[in-house]
Every structure is written in C-alpha cells, then in structure tokens.
Amino acid sequence: MAVAEVLIFVPSVARFRVDNLQSRLELAQLAALAQLATPDQQEVAPALERQLLKTADIFNVVLRRQDVRELALSGEMPQMPSATYNLLETTDVELMRDAVAVFLTPGDRVIRVIGRAELGDQGEIEITMSEGPLRKAMIAYGLRILYVSLAISLATAALLFIAVRHYVVKPISRVVRHMTAYRDAPEDSSGIIEPSNSIRELRAAETALHDLQLQLTKALRQKDRLAALGGAVAKISHDLRNLLTTAQLLVDRIEASADPAVRRTAPKLVASLDRAISLCERTLTYGKAEEPAPVLADVALAPLLREVAENESLATEGRVPVTISAGTGIAVRADADQLFRVLTNLVRNAVQAIETSEKPGSVCIRAARPSPRPTGRRTSSCETPAQARPSPRLSPSSQTLI
Structure with a gap:
C-alpha cells in the first residue's frame, strides 16, 4: 500500500x-x-x-x-x-x-x-x-x-472489512456453530449442516462437513443398536445358559436309562448341550459371538459325519434322509467343534431347501481321499448312519490336512 x-x-x-x-x-x-x-x-x-x-x-x-x-x-x-x-x-x-x-x-x-x-x-x-x-x-x-x-484507504478498508465479514467470516462462523452444536449432541440430526453458501470453496467445505456428520451419525446409531443388541444377547445367553445347565442335569439322569436307544442317544445330546453352554459362556465373556482361536487336532471324519447325520435325522424325524459315505481312515486336522458346526449348518441348510421345495429328496455327505490318478470310477454310495461302522485306528499316512 x-x-x-x-x-x-x-x-x-x-x-x-x-x-x-x-x-x-x-x-x-x-x-x-x-x-x-x-x-x-x-x-x-x-x-x-x-x-x-x-x-x-x-x-x-x-x-x-x-x-x-x-x-x-x-x-x-x-x-x-x-x-x-x-x-x-x-x-x-x-x-x-x-x-x-x-x-x-x-x-x-x-x-x-x-x-x-x-x-x-x-x-x-x-x-x-x-x-x-x-x-x-x-x-x-x-x-x-x-x-x-x-x-480512499479508509473507504477501501471499510468495504474490504464488510466484504470479508459477509463472504468469509459469517460463513465460517456458521460452520463453526454447526460443528460446536454437533460436538455437544452428535446424535441430534438437527445439528447437521446444510450446504447453502454460494462461494464454491466454502460450499465444498460445508458439503464435506455435511457428509462427515451424516457418516458419524450413522455410525453412532449403528453403534447404539449393536450395543443394545449385545446387551439383549447377553441377557438371552445368561438365561439360556441356565436352562441348558438344567437340561444337562436331566440328560445325566437319562444316561442311566435301561433303554438301549435312549442310552445311545444320550451322549450326543450331552455333546450338543456342552457346545451350546460353551457358546453362551463365550458370548457372556466377550459381549458378542466371538470365536476363540481354533484348537487344531486330528479329527476322524467318519464318526463326526455320522454324528451330524444322526442329529439331523432326529431333527427331521426321517422326513429328509441324511446319509454319509466316508472312507475308512480319513482324517483332517481341524478344530472339532468348529468343523461340527460348519457341517451341521451345511446339512441343515440343505434339509431346509428340500423341505421348502416340497419335493422328495435326500442329503448325502461323502468324504474320500483325493486319488493321485483318476480311476474313472464313482465313489462308494452313501450309507445311513446305522450302516456306518467306526473307522479303525488312524495312521499318519491316511491323514489329510485342510
């Protein structure tokens, strides 16, 4: 100047x-x-x-x-x-x-x-x-x-002051007021700014703040819903664990029954109750259904598949036959509980699909070691759980890691 x-x-x-x-x-x-x-x-x-x-x-x-x-x-x-x-x-x-x-x-x-x-x-x-x-x-x-x-300088300074205050200070003050109001009450959607400035740069800033506030409000609401859901799940899991504990005590008495069929079914019921109680305890501990680190071990597929098939056959009361075809000595290295849940979910989804279609059908689970050279022959046919036999002792050479 x-x-x-x-x-x-x-x-x-x-x-x-x-x-x-x-x-x-x-x-x-x-x-x-x-x-x-x-x-x-x-x-x-x-x-x-x-x-x-x-x-x-x-x-x-x-x-x-x-x-x-x-x-x-x-x-x-x-x-x-x-x-x-x-x-x-x-x-x-x-x-x-x-x-x-x-x-x-x-x-x-x-x-x-x-x-x-x-x-x-x-x-x-x-x-x-x-x-x-x-x-x-x-x-x-x-x-x-x-x-x-x-x-002239005073007039120019006055005009410049008015222009800066009208076109810069007031819009920025409006943005600051909305930021402060949103900070004090982020759940209140009325504090979200609506872009209205005619200056391109300031409107871009208002638009960015508007999008940020919408995303944060959405995340906070989702967090509240998840917190409420977690609290409800924890309450349900607590009550369910108590019911399952009572059911486990009753199953212990069933094991003493003289009926061979009842005695054969009781161990499977006990195993299912143990898995359910363990899941409830993990839910109460972590506040959500968090899976622990898998415990890897050699799991024989034939007994596991047979247990899955028997449980689903009992659940469907024979409406949808569930059969298995597992070669002798086939084993995988996995977590037994997680693998059981995965196979149970797959079989249950297949059974529900057949029941929904209202057409006759069956579910067959096959397990076989991969052949190094294709033979052109089909695998063995599925058998019912009653026809399956326990597999012999596993050898290291017959194990498959998945």
Whole structure:
C-alpha cells in the first residue's frame, strides 16, 4: 500500500510543480507583453513595472528571440539564482527528482526557470523567481493528496472489512456453530449442516462437513443398536445358559436309562448341550459371538459325519434322509467343534431347501481321499448312519490336512 502511494504521489507532485511553473511563465509573458505594448518613445513607469512583477510573483523576465536575450522586466533580486531549471529539456525522471528536491531543500532559494510561452508570440522565456511560494503550494497540494488517499484507504478498508465479514467470516462462523452444536449432541440430526453458501470453496467445505456428520451419525446409531443388541444377547445367553445347565442335569439322569436307544442317544445330546453352554459362556465373556482361536487336532471324519447325520435325522424325524459315505481312515486336522458346526449348518441348510421345495429328496455327505490318478470310477454310495461302522485306528499316512 505504501509503495502504491509513493508511485502515485511523486508523479502527481511533479506534475503540479510543472503546471505551477508554466503558469508563472504565462503570467511573466503577459507582463512582458504589457511592457512591450508601450510606445518606443515612452518608458514604463517604475511603479507599473514593480506592479507587473509583483502580480506575476517574479523578479525579472527575459525573452529569447532568435538567439537574442532581451530583458523585458527587471526588479531587485535578494540573491543570485541558486539553480536553473529548463522545462524544455527535462525528462520525467528529472521532473520527479526536482519535485522531491523542493521538499528537501531548506530555505527560500532564488531559481531561474526557462520554458516556452503558450500565449501570443510563442517563444522561449526566462524568469527568476522565489521558490518559497512554490514550496508552500506543493506542500498544500501534497496534503490534499494525503487526505484524499487517506479517505480512499479508509473507504477501501471499510468495504474490504464488510466484504470479508459477509463472504468469509459469517460463513465460517456458521460452520463453526454447526460443528460446536454437533460436538455437544452428535446424535441430534438437527445439528447437521446444510450446504447453502454460494462461494464454491466454502460450499465444498460445508458439503464435506455435511457428509462427515451424516457418516458419524450413522455410525453412532449403528453403534447404539449393536450395543443394545449385545446387551439383549447377553441377557438371552445368561438365561439360556441356565436352562441348558438344567437340561444337562436331566440328560445325566437319562444316561442311566435301561433303554438301549435312549442310552445311545444320550451322549450326543450331552455333546450338543456342552457346545451350546460353551457358546453362551463365550458370548457372556466377550459381549458378542466371538470365536476363540481354533484348537487344531486330528479329527476322524467318519464318526463326526455320522454324528451330524444322526442329529439331523432326529431333527427331521426321517422326513429328509441324511446319509454319509466316508472312507475308512480319513482324517483332517481341524478344530472339532468348529468343523461340527460348519457341517451341521451345511446339512441343515440343505434339509431346509428340500423341505421348502416340497419335493422328495435326500442329503448325502461323502468324504474320500483325493486319488493321485483318476480311476474313472464313482465313489462308494452313501450309507445311513446305522450302516456306518467306526473307522479303525488312524495312521499318519491316511491323514489329510485342510
């Protein structure tokens, strides 16, 4: 801002100085023309000559015609000229330098000015004058420029302040208010900002904040629902564990039954109850159905498949036959409980699909070791759980890792 003021002030003052000197030259020319208009046999009265010089505010006037210098008017000079300025041979840079020198030079100097008159017989004219009145006029002009510049600066600052407050501060304050309101009550959807600014950058910021608040509100609501669901599951698991514990006590008494069928079914029921109780305990411990790290061991597939088939056959009461086909000595390295649950879910889904279709069908589970060379023969047919026999002792060479 200061640099701009200097770039405007210095040329303006230089132009004012040139105009002031040019007006002095014109006044001096008029005074000289008045003297030259006097008949040759008459001389200008000294009082009139002094009045002409005083009106033009100069000490003397010299006219230059055809390389001849003619003293038109002459008066008393307090001192010899300290500087000479030729307005005919001065560049713009020299004019600005001379204008600045007027402010920096102390005292009231006498200067000589050479220029061209613009009135009547246009020719060069030379005057001698005091620099004091010129300095006062330039100082007054500079102060006017200063006041005008100050008024323009204040008006510009006021307009800039209003514009910044209206287009920047108020929109940002609105964003901050919505952020603060959302911080205090993130579950309240009324605190979510609605993009409305017409400035592209600020509208992009409001849109980003709007999307962020929507995502956070959605995540918080989902978290609340999951927390409520976890609490409900924990309560249900607690009650279910108590019921299963009671059922386990009753099954222990069933094992003492004399009926062979009941005694054969009791161990499977006990195993199912143990799995259910273990799942409830893990749910209560972790607050969700979190699976522990699998306990890998060699699991014989034939007994496991037979247990799955028998459980599902009992559940469907024979409506959908469940058969197995497991080669002898086939084993996998896995977690027995997790593998049992996976196979149970697969078989149950298949049974439900058959029942939903209302068409006859059956479920067959086959397990066989992969043959290194295809034989072109089909695997053995499935057998019912009653036909299956326990597999012999597993050998390391007959195990398959999955």
